[in-house]
Amino acid sequence: MITSREPDRTGYRSEFVEARAAELARLVIQDRRAARVVAGNSVDAEDCMSLLLMLGLTPPAGEEEHVPYR
Numbered sequence: 001m002i003t004s005r006e007p008d009r010t011g012y013r014s015e016f017v018e019a020r021a022a023e024l025a026r027l028v029i030q031d032r033r034a035a036r037v038v039a040g041n042s043v044d045a046e047d048c049m050s051l052l053l054m055l056g057l058t059p060p061a062g063e064e065e066h067v068p069y070r
Helices: 012-040 045-055
Strands: none
Touching (some): 012 045
């Protein structure tokens, strides 16, 4: 069994790590876009936060005070 301390001679582990990192990056971008769509269609800040919490999203970092509301 390969542990994290043993060298990877096959290259499979590094490919898996790279694929997992790419998927996590894609999910971060997707969540950020979803949060912006919710914020752009919310009635007010309370509505926005309620919707974000229901969807399991958080406001994009550094943009909480600059979210456009209708």
